[in-house]
Amino acid sequence: xxxxxxxxxxxxxxxxxxxxxHSLDAxxxxxxxxxxxxxxxxxxxxxxxxxxxxxxxxxWQQRGVAVVAINSNDAAAYPDDSPAKMxxxxxxxxYTFPYLVDADQDVAKAYGAACTPDLYLFDGERxxxxxGQFDGSRPNSGTPxxxxxxxxxxxxxxxxxxxxxxxxxxxxxxxxxxxxNEPT
Numbered sequence: 001x002x003x004x005x006x007x008x009x010x011x012x013x014x015x016x017x018x019x020x021x022h023s024l025d026a027x028x029x030x031x032x033x034x035x036x037x038x039x040x041x042x043x044x045x046x047x048x049x050x051x052x053x054x055x056x057x058x059x060w061q062q063r064g065v066a067v068v069a070i071n072s073n074d075a076a077a078y079p080d081d082s083p084a085k086m087x088x089x090x091x092x093x094x095y096t097f098p099y100l101v102d103a104d105q106d107v108a109k110a111y112g113a114a115c116t117p118d119l120y121l122f123d124g125e126r127x128x129x130x131x132g133q134f135d136g137s138r139p140n141s142g143t144p145x146x147x148x149x150x151x152x153x154x155x156x157x158x159x160x161x162x163x164x165x166x167x168x169x170x171x172x173x174x175x176x177x178x179x180x181n182e183p184t
Contacts, residue, residue, distance in 0.1 A: 009126040010110035014100035017083035031066035033157040034122040038113040042080035045172035067097035072108035073176040115172035132167040
């Protein structure tokens with residue numbers, strides 16, 4: 001079930017691949033905006049945007065935005081999404097934000113995450129103002145990756161103006177649910 005705009009960010013406490021637990025409350029305290037990104041290592045859509053996403057996320061963090069990525073995929077069925085491989089991903093792509101493990105997939109369910117990447121931007125009151133695509137680029141489309149759709153939403157929140165109403169849904173690989181754990 002998709003989170004409606006205006007919904008307060010569901011709280012969570014999740015470990016990073018080293019076992020250090022991070023909570024939304026600790027990360028987003030006093031942040032003017034919070035970005036929660038559901039990503040993984042193996043999805044071609046994430047691979048397509050991850051370099052620009054990492055650069056943009058670092059820029060947004062410098063502007064005070066709390067950024068967190070969550071991997072909710074079934075790592076037993078998709079070993080490329082294991083915590084050990086997440087450490088490789090962090091190092092290889094310079095992630096400056098926590099990249100967390102949602103092993104029981106409860107956080108993905110709480111957010112209504114459907115695919116990777118699936119992006120949720122919350123304002124300073126942690127109310128959902130944007131849920132959508134990074135930009136209009138897709139693997140093998142020839143369209144450059146810019147992050148402009150999400151960037152327009154971040155810029156609006158930081159400027160205290162309305163987020164663009166034209167929000168296109170995220171497109172990517174489906175969350176890899178554990179057998180019997182699929183959302184109902």
